[in-house]
Amino acid sequence: MKQGFRQSMAWLHTWAGLVTGWVMFCVFVTGTATYYRTDISHWMRPELRPAAVEPGIAAERGAAYLKVHAPKAVAWYIALPQEERPLLDVYWFDSFDTPIRQATLDAGTGQPSTARATQGGDFLYRFHFELQMMPLIGRWIVGASALILLVALVSGIVTHRRIFSDFFTFRRDKSAQRGWLDAHNVTGVLALPFHLMITYTGIVTLAFTLMPWGVASAYRGDALRFFTEAGQNPAGRAATGRPAEALPLAPLMARAQGEVSEPLEMAIVNNPGDAAATVVAVFEEPKGLAHRHPQVVFDATSGDVIDRLGTLKPAAHVFTSFLGLHEAHFAGPALRVLFFLCGLMGSATIATGLVLWAVARAPKAGAAPGFSLRLVRGLNLGTILGLPIGIAAFFLANRLLPVDLVGRATWEGGVFFGAWGLAALVGLARPQARTWREMGTAAAVLFLGVPFVDVLTTDRGLDFLGFDAAMIAIGLLLAWGARKVSRYRGPARARAAAPDNLARA
Amino acid sequence: MPDEAALRPPSPGWRLRAAVAGRVALAAFGGYGVAALATAFLSLVLPMARSEAVATATLLSFAILVGAVIWVFSARTLGRAFLGLAVPGGLLAAGLWLALALVQTAQPA
Numbered sequence: 001m002k003q004g005f006r007q008s009m010a011w012l013h014t015w016a017g018l019v020t021g022w023v024m025f026c027v028f029v030t031g032t033a034t035y036y037r038t039d040i041s042h043w044m045r046p047e048l049r050p051a052a053v054e055p056g057i058a059a060e061r062g063a064a065y066l067k068v069h070a071p072k073a074v075a076w077y078i079a080l081p082q083e084e085r086p087l088l089d090v091y092w093f094d095s096f097d098t099p100i101r102q103a104t105l106d107a108g109t110g111q112p113s114t115a116r117a118t119q120g121g122d123f124l125y126r127f128h129f130e131l132q133m134m135p136l137i138g139r140w141i142v143g144a145s146a147l148i149l150l151v152a153l154v155s156g157i158v159t160h161r162r163i164f165s166d167f168f169t170f171r172r173d174k175s176a177q178r179g180w181l182d183a184h185n186v187t188g189v190l191a192l193p194f195h196l197m198i199t200y201t202g203i204v205t206l207a208f209t210l211m212p213w214g215v216a217s218a219y220r221g222d223a224l225r226f227f228t229e230a231g232q233n234p235a236g237r238a239a240t241g242r243p244a245e246a247l248p249l250a251p252l253m254a255r256a257q258g259e260v261s262e263p264l265e266m267a268i269v270n271n272p273g274d275a276a277a278t279v280v281a282v283f284e285e286p287k288g289l290a291h292r293h294p295q296v297v298f299d300a301t302s303g304d305v306i307d308r309l310g311t312l313k314p315a316a317h318v319f320t321s322f323l324g325l326h327e328a329h330f331a332g333p334a335l336r337v338l339f340f341l342c343g344l345m346g347s348a349t350i351a352t353g354l355v356l357w358a359v360a361r362a363p364k365a366g367a368a369p370g371f372s373l374r375l376v377r378g379l380n381l382g383t384i385l386g387l388p389i390g391i392a393a394f395f396l397a398n399r400l401l402p403v404d405l406v407g408r409a410t411w412e413g414g415v416f417f418g419a420w421g422l423a424a425l426v427g428l429a430r431p432q433a434r435t436w437r438e439m440g441t442a443a444a445v446l447f448l449g450v451p452f453v454d455v456l457t458t459d460r461g462l463d464f465l466g467f468d469a470a471m472i473a474i475g476l477l478l479a480w481g482a483r484k485v486s487r488y489r490g491p492a493r494a495r496a497a498a499p500d501n502l503a504r505a
Numbered sequence: 506m507p508d509e510a511a512l513r514p515p516s517p518g519w520r521l522r523a524a525v526a527g528r529v530a531l532a533a534f535g536g537y538g539v540a541a542l543a544t545a546f547l548s549l550v551l552p553m554a555r556s557e558a559v560a561t562a563t564l565l566s567f568a569i570l571v572g573a574v575i576w577v578f579s580a581r582t583l584g585r586a587f588l589g590l591a592v593p594g595g596l597l598a599a600g601l602w603l604a605l606a607l608v609q610t611a612q613p614a
Contacts, residue, residue: 005579012578147567151574158575203567211566213541214548214559217605230556315553315560322564 006159013155014357018376020148021354022383023131025347027142029387030128031202032343034121035328035336036470041120042084043467044398046458048115051086053107055257056250059267061110062088063249065103066272070094074239076269081107087115117408118398123416124391129206132413136209143206150199156188177359184352187345194342195349201326204319230316234297234307237276244275246300256281256296259308265293275301290317291324351384377432382424385439388478390420392446395471399450399457440482447475527583535590536573540566542597549604 033040042048062078070076070092079089088105104113119126130138188195208215208223219226227233249267257264260283268280277300282293290312297307312320324330328339358376363369369377397415401408423442427435451468547562548555573590580586 008579009575012575147570150567150571154571154575155578200567204564207563207567211541211544211563213545214562214566217545217601218548218555218559226556226559229554230560313554313557315557315564319560319564 009155009158013152013159016148016152016155017350017353018357020145020152021350022379023141023145024149025350025354025383026131026387027128027145027202028343028347028350029391030124031198032340032347033391034125034128035331035340035343037121037125038085039121039467040124041122043454043464044118044120044395045085045087045115046454046460046464048086050084051108052083053081053086054250055080055264056253058088058107059249059253061107062090062105062267063269063272065105065110066090066092066269069103070101071273073272074270076272078267078269080264080266082263087113116398116403118412119409123394123413129202132417139206139209143203143210146199146203146206147210150203153196153199157192160185160189177356180352180356180359184349184356187352188349191342191345191349194339195346197325198343198346201322204322205326207319230319231309231312232292232316232320234280234295234309237270237278237306239271239274240276242275243273244277244301246272246277246279247303249279252279252298252303253281255303255305256283256298259296260294262286262294269300272300277301278306285324285329287330289321289324289330291320291327291329351380354380354384378424378428381427381432381435381439382420385436385443386420386423386427388443388474389423389439389446390416392443392450392471393419395450396446396453399453436485437482440478440485444475444479444482447471447478450475524583528577528586531583531586531590532574532577535587535594536570536577539573539590539594539597540570542594542601543569546597546601546604549601549608 058080059078062080063076065088066073066076066078073092073094074096075093077091079091081087086107088107088110089102090105091100091102093100104115104117105111106113123132126132129142131141132138133141203210212221212223215221215223215226224233224236228235246269249269253264253267260281262283262285264281265284266280266282268282269277270280271277279298279300281296281298283295285291285293292309292312295307295309296305298304299306328336331339354376358373358380361373363373394412394416397412401411401415405411423439427439448471450471454464454468544562544566547565548559551558551561553561576589577586580589
């Protein structure tokens, strides 16, 4: 870079932002939705009525199911019901090499739940960091994109000469490019501390996937030992191979609850049925930044307490506090709304940056846009409006797919990707300026339709006022955006993009 | 934010393309390499409990990575950018080799 430092940073910001923008837009949007993951999950299982179930009894019901269906498992995980979610999620590993298995039980009976099969808010949560791919591949794509975004953020700040005055600058009438630049600056600078925090702490959540070399050198790759020494996991105990009768879970859970004031979240049985079996009572995180669940470990046959997770050392505390900051478990309703709005602003910063790249390179009137410009325009449209269309279709599918459909939870995901892909196709087949307006309107209509379909298909309209209000707000925001965008883009410039965008959009 | 002039693409000749590709490759692989070496080295030598050293080094590694990438794209020539990574990278590799030989990482039974 022969030019000065600021110019080379401007170049770096432009290109780092472009290559990471599409993935990061999806990560920001689904991550922002994940602040309301439990609310989304409640909405997506309208059959469930709040019911209090004693956690110890529930743990025994889960264990009874697993004793029948997974007697040879190496570990059982029983996620205990909350009052507003009277379900038992049981997970188990048949061996250390097989993938985890799962069943959802009715907390009151211990039998498989009759509520509609859905991944609920977990679908968007997992998409947020795995893109619904193979976990390791998805996490590496998201992690590498987040690192590039961190580079784009730092170089963007360096580039910014007038960071304070730009805060008050919005020249939407000067030219299309100026307007987009100012919109990018305002949303970027206004929530800049959030953008930096959420990007860095997001990278920290994937730290040992992206940067395993500390564990590799100091622990010779033994990650389990690292987490035990860091005070984040209780020490494991190898199976003996001798069977032994375990104590019932309820009294152990009650004793653990006597030590910890937080509610119980999960019961874990390691090596069930073995003489060396252990029972772990896992509690919800206490209020405070650090992301660490209190745990009490019992010997499953004698009932002796063999381990408790103590306090963390400073670096481990900082590390877990970063995870806590990212997940915002500490945030009450007001702070959660603020985080949600900051997440929306982050998504808007990325979206305006992507559009700005294309607007700044618009050809002169009459000239045809080059391949790269058409590619970027197609990907912009397919991502920025395609993803919201997919999410709205996902919510609609939850209400409209038959409740007893085979593979129902998978079909909901299929509708999400199908609607998104279809939206991208439509966008590619039509002139760009019109398509922004049309697809924005379509997305708005889909979101506005969610509360109506909800009211028509369930009798719980009044229980979901918050969710439905959010859908209407998002729908109106999209409708407003579609109007604004179509007005400021000037005449239709060219066909949207080449057909080979289809696979990527 | 970049000036409008900086946003407009220059007409890229093959020389420029090669230089840009070189920097991207150096930033990605060189930057990650230096960050990885620093993490492995610091995890062994930081004067604190082993788990603390790993947590500290891993948290620092991403700042090192971003700093290295910024360096690669701000250095005046590709050669300088390369040297700026190769020298600390070489020192870290030598330090890591020594630390692996000297620091006890065997598992206490």
